[in-house]
Amino acid sequence: MHKLAIDASTAAQWQLSGEPEAERARHMLRDYAAETVAFVAPTIWHYEVANIINKAVGTRRLTEEEGYMAFQALQSLDIEFVPFPAPAEAYRLTRTYRRSVYDSLYLAAAQSHQIDLWTGDRRLYNAVRQSLPFVKWIGDYTSPKPQ
Secondary structure (H helix, E strand, C coil), rough: CCCEEEEEHHHHHCCCCCCHHHHHHHHHHHHHHHCCCCEEEEEEHHHHHHHHHHHHHHCCCCHHHHHHHHHHHHHHCCCEEEECCHHHHHHHHHHHCCCHHHHHHHHHHHHHHCCCHHHHHHHHHHHHHHCCCCEEHHHHHCCCCCC
């Protein structure tokens, strides 16, 4: 089974209609359901997902009921949650790549497991893709080859 680091923007693609890369992201989710891939994320993922769903309900992209169901569906995923890196490491990544501390937590999770980080956050992807080839755009996702 292939491990993939995912960020909250990937989860948003799964749950919110009209997201630009939803089909590619849902392909990844189907691979997860088929047990072809497993997901890794820092524990902040729970809170970022809650915030994304909350915003979607607040802007009426989802009803209250749809928001609750989307949140529950995401919380039910079997994700390997990794601890945060040392604050100094998170800060180093933040300064090196000029990204938020939150983005740096995802970068650290992928680096520590030596796996790809899949993101639907175009700004993150564009900012690091040249120097961090393990950061992948969700729109480029294809099923991994069998091991």
